[in-house]
Amino acid sequence: MSAAKLRFDGRVAVVTGAGAGLGREYALLLASRGAKVVVNDLGGSHVGEGASTRAADVVVEEIRKMGGEAVADYNSVIDGAKVIATAIQAFGRVDILINNAGILRDRSIIKTSEQDWNLVHDVHLKGSFKCTQAAFEHMKKQNFGRIIMTSSNSGIYGNFGQANYSAAKMGLVGLANTVAIEGAKNNIYCNVIIPTAASRMTEGILPDMLFNELKPSLIAPVVVYLCHESCEDNGSYIESAAGWATKVHTVRGKGAVLRPALEEPVTLEYVQNVWSKVTDMSEATHLNAIAEASGSLLEVLENLKSNDKDAVEDSFSFGNRELILYALGIGATTTNSKDMRFLYENDADFSALPTFFVLPGLMMTMSSSLVANALPQGGVDLSNILHGEQYLEIMDDLPTSGKLLTRGKVFDVMDKGSGAVVVTSCDSYDENGRLLVKNQSSIFAVGAGRFGGKKNPIAGVVPLAVAPSRTPDSSVQYRTSEDQAALYRLSGDLNPLHIDPSFALMAGFKTPILHGLCSLGYSMRAVLSQYADNNTALFKAIKVRFSGPVLPGQTLKIDMWREGKRVHFRTLIVETGKEVISGAYVDLKEVKAKL
Numbered sequence: 021m022s023a024a025k026l027r028f029d030g031r032v033a034v035v036t037g038a039g040a041g042l043g044r045e046y047a048l049l050l051a052s053r054g055a056k057v058v059v060n061d062l063g064g065s066h067v068g069e070g071a072s073t074r075a076a077d078v079v080v081e082e083i084r085k086m087g088g089e090a091v092a093d094y095n096s097v098i099d100g101a102k103v104i105a106t107a108i109q110a111f112g113r114v115d116i117l118i119n120n121a122g123i124l125r126d127r128s129i130i131k132t133s134e135q136d137w138n139l140v141h142d143v144h145l146k147g148s149f150k151c152t153q154a155a156f157e158h159m160k161k162q163n164f165g166r167i168i169m170t171s172s173n174s175g176i177y178g179n180f181g182q183a184n185y186s187a188a189k190m191g192l193v194g195l196a197n198t199v200a201i202e203g204a205k206n207n208i209y210c211n212v213i214i215p216t217a218a219s220r221m222t223e224g225i226l227p228d229m230l231f232n233e234l235k236p237s238l239i240a241p242v243v244v245y246l247c248h249e250s251c252e253d254n255g256s257y258i259e260s261a262a263g264w265a266t267k268v269h270t271v272r273g274k275g276a277v278l279r280p281a282l283e284e285p286v287t288l289e290y291v292q293n294v295w296s297k298v299t300d301m302s303e304a305t306h307l308n309a310i311a312e313a314s315g316s317l318l319e320v321l322e323n324l325k326s327n328d329k330d331a332v333e334d335s336f337s338f339g340n341r342e343l344i345l346y347a348l349g350i351g352a353t354t355t356n357s358k359d360m361r362f363l364y365e366n367d368a369d370f371s372a373l374p375t376f377f378v379l380p381g382l383m384m385t386m387s388s389s390l391v392a393n394a395l396p397q398g399g400v401d402l403s404n405i406l407h408g409e410q411y412l413e414i415m416d417d418l419p420t421s422g423k424l425l426t427r428g429k430v431f432d433v434m435d436k437g438s439g440a441v442v443v444t445s446c447d448s449y450d451e452n453g454r455l456l457v458k459n460q461s462s463i464f465a466v467g468a469g470r471f472g473g474k475k476n477p478i479a480g481v482v483p484l485a486v487a488p489s490r491t492p493d494s495s496v497q498y499r500t501s502e503d504q505a506a507l508y509r510l511s512g513d514l515n516p517l518h519i520d521p522s523f524a525l526m527a528g529f530k531t532p533i534l535h536g537l538c539s540l541g542y543s544m545r546a547v548l549s550q551y552a553d554n555n556t557a558l559f560k561a562i563k564v565r566f567s568g569p570v571l572p573g574q575t576l577k578i579d580m581w582r583e584g585k586r587v588h589f590r591t592l593i594v595e596t597g598k599e600v601i602s603g604a605y606v607d608l609k610e611v612k613a614k615l
């Protein structure tokens with residue numbers, strides 16, 4: 021690759037702290053490429069003590085010897101106007117400013133005196149500000165300028181014993197951010213260098229092996245390139261060391277909304293509940309400007325608002341009585357001692373059957389017009405809707421009583437020809453705003469298809485799972501009672517389809533059919549008893565498709581296959597051999613097989 025040599029003829033550069041180390045390298049390289057250089061150095065020690073003209077003079081001499089042009093400046097960078105005045109007096113302009121001067125006053129936070137703090141801040145942060153401010157005026161008039169701020173990994177990551185230095189170095193990043201914005205329209209670019217170099221300041225801090233490899237001369241070309249008119253970076257942070265460089269970005273996670281609805285307050289418990297999402301960086305992105313940050317906040321608010329617009333809310337209260345009635349409704353029995361925990365509130369292990377928590381979402385859907393409104397021609401009532409699929413996921417510890425707030429909305433609508441499928445999604449929160457469960461229900465509206473809608477689900481509709489082809493690992497049978505639907509309906513779903521013979525006829529069934537969620541409850545009990553020792557805390561999620569109707573009194577056979585923590589299952593009617601739940605699985609947190 022051959023490229024024209026990058027030149028700085030006609031440019032005037034001010035390099036602060038140029039008497040040694042990185043600054044010296046910058047000055048030498050710039051001068052060797054035609055720039056006139058102001059070699060600024062107070063000549064003090066690396067802890068900011070004393071002053072001498074020697075350091076700057078030596079470098080000026082070096083430049084002159086190689087045929088370059090340079091003048092020395094012995095001012096403190098805190099007198100930035102004087103530093104820049106040297107450039108104007110000697111060369112009539114200033115095009116490049118490399119804020120490089122720095123000192124160390126390392127102490128642990130407890131031992132850092134106010135003087136240690138102030139001195140470090142004065143030289144690094146205030147000095148860079150003063151020099152930049154003085155130079156900016158000239159750069160603006162000439163419509164050209166290149167400014168470098170020198171930060172440090174100590175600032176970006178912190179470093180023991182460098183509280184003052186870290187703070188100042190991070191301050192320089194902030195300073196550069198704004199200078200970059202203010203200068204952009206006048207072709208004044210400001211970038212940050214994050215160097216790791218062997219210098220007076222890093223001697224004794226870095227391991228010897230690394231120290232020897234960290235030559236300032238390997239960083240100088242990166243910084244000097246950033247100062248060239250051909251470099252279009254503005255507001256970049258560039259880390260460089262040992263002949264390597266990279267751009268460094270701040271990133272921001274996707275974040276989490278801290279309340280279920282716009283009119284809700286943010287509670288401490290809600291924050292705790294979603295904290296893992298707040299701190300999840302797997303979908304982090306870089307933002308280019310402050311407007312993007314506030315823009316994304318507006319988006320969050322808009323989403324909350326539009327969710328609010330389309331969403332329906334319902335409250336759902338429950339206690340021991342509701343839990344026990346539900347357990348009876350899905351066949352729990354006192355004849356099985358392991359079921360006592362679901363039937364007797366004084367049992368030491370009294371707990372909610374996890375699938376009880378499908379009820380808040382279902383009740384909310386049934387009491388609203390969500391499903392009817394989702395279909396273009398409406399035409400949906402209890403005589404033509406069947407429960408098609410159900411997904412339930414437990415998000416937090418389940419209580420045995422409480423008042424839940426459920427928010428639900430239509431998630432997807434599909435045109436299946438023979439019918440329409442409306443998928444709703446509902447989240448239920450406890451009084452403290454803890455998200456307890458997520459539900460997704462598919463409602464099959466018979467005869468409501470052919471409205472020109474799409475056939476396939478959108479992403480996010482929880483798919484069914486294919487069971488292994490081997491013979492089932494285990495099977496459990498439960499005979500339902502003739503009155504199963506009559507009992508189950510007392511848990512809330514009073515759909516006459518399940519009890520009223522003439523209504524069932526109207527819906528196309530010879531006799532009332534069992535609630536889909538009742539068969540789901542039976543199936544979940546089978547999995548819990550086989551693979552979780554009836555420990556509800558091990559239950560995570562369930563997904564089922566209701567593929568055929570069940571009549572009260574029929575015997576259910578649940579075939580199960582265990583694959584890790586997932587138990588695939590299908591449910592059949594023993595009397596007819598017909599499959600009534602398909603593509604189903606339960607995800608457990610841990611398996612306790614008694615096989």
Ligand SMILES: CCCCCCC[C@@H](O)CC(=O)SCCNC(=O)CCNC(=O)[C@H](O)C(C)(C)COP(=O)(O)OP(=O)(O)OC[C@H]1O[C@@H](n2cnc3c(N)ncnc32)[C@H](O)[C@@H]1OP(=O)(O)O
Nearest residue numbers: 386391406407408409436438464515535536566567568569
């Ligand atoms: C607003 C208030 C909300 C109320 C909530 C519910 C209240 C409750 O009280 C109601 C109930 O509990 S009803 C009882 C439980 N459910 C059932 O008994 C339904 C059993 N399933 C069936 O009879 C058929 O599958 C049947 C009829 C659903 C579909 O059979 P077919 O018409 O023969 O369809 P098929 O040819 O097999 O497939 C056509 C396309 O539809 C998809 N599909 C099939 N079954 C589905 C189901 N259960 N859920 C979702 N989608 C289903 C098929 O995949 C196919 O789509 P594609 O061609 O894209 O594969």
